[in-house]
Amino acid sequence: MTKDVPAREAELRAMCRRALSGELSPKELTRWVRDTYRYGPIVLAQAFTDFDKAYSSLDYIGLTEQDVDEMVLDEVRRITS
Secondary structure: OOOOHHHHHHHHHHHHHHHHHOOOOHHHHHHHHHHHHOOOOOHHHHHHHHHHHHHHOHHHHOOOHHHHHHHHHHHHHHHHO
8 A cells, every 4th residue: 555645755754854863864865765756746755866866977967975965955954844
């Protein structure tokens, strides 16, 4: 049985709080989001899948891993506030 959207959003927010606490790295969070919500209708997850792609494309996009980490954490703060 598939979880409904509010339950999946709550799950995503819980994982974001783990990233804020340092339990998960920003990169680990984006990988988890990619693997968990790849085909799901969770709007809150979209930015994280984009960040996951950015980690894979650092050489081409002119950003460092730390730059992407900061963008991920900014999004985490946005959706958990």
